Amino acid sequence: MPELPEVETVVRQLRPALRGRRIVGGAVRWPRTVGGRSRAFLEGLTGAEVDRVERRAKYLLFHLRREGGAALLLGHLRMTGRLHVEAGTTPPGPYERVRLELDDGRALLFDDVRKFGRLRLTTEADAALAALGPEPLGPSFGPAWLARALGARRRRLKPLLLDQRFLAGLGNIYVDEALHAAGLHPLTPSQRVGPEAAARLARAIRRLLARAVKREGSSFDAFYRTPEGRPGGFQDELRVYGREGRPCRACGTPIERFEVGQRGTHVCPGCQPGPR
DNA sequence: AGTCTATCCTGCCGGC
DNA sequence: TGCCGGCAGGATAGAC
Numbered sequence A: 001m002p003e004l005p006e007v008e009t010v011v012r013q014l015r016p017a018l019r020g021r022r023i024v025g026g027a028v029r030w031p032r033t034v035g036g037r038s039r040a041f042l043e044g045l046t047g048a049e050v051d052r053v054e055r056r057a058k059y060l061l062f063h064l065r066r067e068g069g070a071a072l073l074l075g076h077l078r079m080t081g082r083l084h085v086e087a088g089t090t091p092p093g094p095y096e097r098v099r100l101e102l103d104d105g106r107a108l109l110f111d112d113v114r115k116f117g118r119l120r121l122t123t124e125a126d127a128a129l130a131a132l133g134p135e136p137l138g139p140s141f142g143p144a145w146l147a148r149a150l151g152a153r154r155r156r157l158k159p160l161l162l163d164q165r166f167l168a169g170l171g172n173i174y175v176d177e178a179l180h181a182a183g184l185h186p187l188t189p190s191q192r193v194g195p196e197a198a199a200r201l202a203r204a205i206r207r208l209l210a211r212a213v214k215r216e217g218s219s220f221d222a223f224y225r226t227p228e229g230r231p232g233g234f235q236d237e238l239r240v241y242g243r244e245g246r247p248c249r250a251c252g253t254p255i256e257r258f259e260v261g262q263r264g265t266h267v268c269p270g271c272q273p274g275p276r
Numbered sequence B: 001a002g003t004c005t006a007t008c009c010t011g012c013c014g015g016c
Numbered sequence C: 001t002g003c004c005g006g007c008a009g010g011a012t013a014g015a016c
Helices: A004-018 A038-045 A143-151 A157-162 A172-182 A195-214
Strands: A023-028 A049-056 A059-065 A071-076 A081-087 A096-102 A106-112 A118-122 A256-260 A263-267
Touching: A004 A049, A004 A059, A004 A081, A004 A106, A004 A195, A023 A038, A038 A118, A071 A081, A143 A195, A157 A172, A157 A263, A172 A195, A172 A263
Parallel strands: none
Antiparallel strands: A023 A096, A049 A059, A059 A071, A071 A118, A081 A106, A096 A106, A256 A263
């Protein structure tokens, strides 16, 4: 599933192909992907020039220059979304939901098997962006911030770390991996995590994400591919996610899987002693 | 304030 | 072999 490292990979690969390009037309094959108003969506985009391509949490930000002023095309891949640039003559695949034609004869394609992904035309003041927590690879996140933030909440670690308003960019895979790397159990109440453990967790999160970006993300199933069509490489380095019943690479204890907040959760009982 | 449930979707897998 | 129920999962809304 696309989380921060996967989205960062997509942004990095799309950036050179899109910067300076003008959108000359397009087609919406599944209106809900763009919020239901396909006509307004395409009219708002046609003629716009892509200024910058950036990432914020798991969102892709396409900053646009238009005659009527600046705008923002906001993308979210959710579970199975895929954005890639292909020749404009590429026939639509079975899961193509949106296509934006570019002035160089190519096209930006949005494929999405499960149709949860979204493209939305908005502005930089979008409420969804304003509500996000800090970037785990950014300057405001670190051991001190995390220790204070965990103490200020009374929630179990896993749902809290998945909450994008608390910290933006982690998903199910990297939360499980970060908690294992820090030796923390997902059910631990956040206010019971001391400064030392919080520092360990903060460092684990940064190290993990940076490494995963380097490996172009994790391709755990058939869904995630980079825009250039390659699978990521970080799945080879996963220590708990998807490894139920197999021995922990650190201590040999079989990895266990259970539900936390309706999420498949993986722990090593040896490395991550339970709370209480 | 925090937790739980349902919703959106489809492909895939296990059971029969 | 084939049908079918259940599951996975990011974000969000609403109930408790």
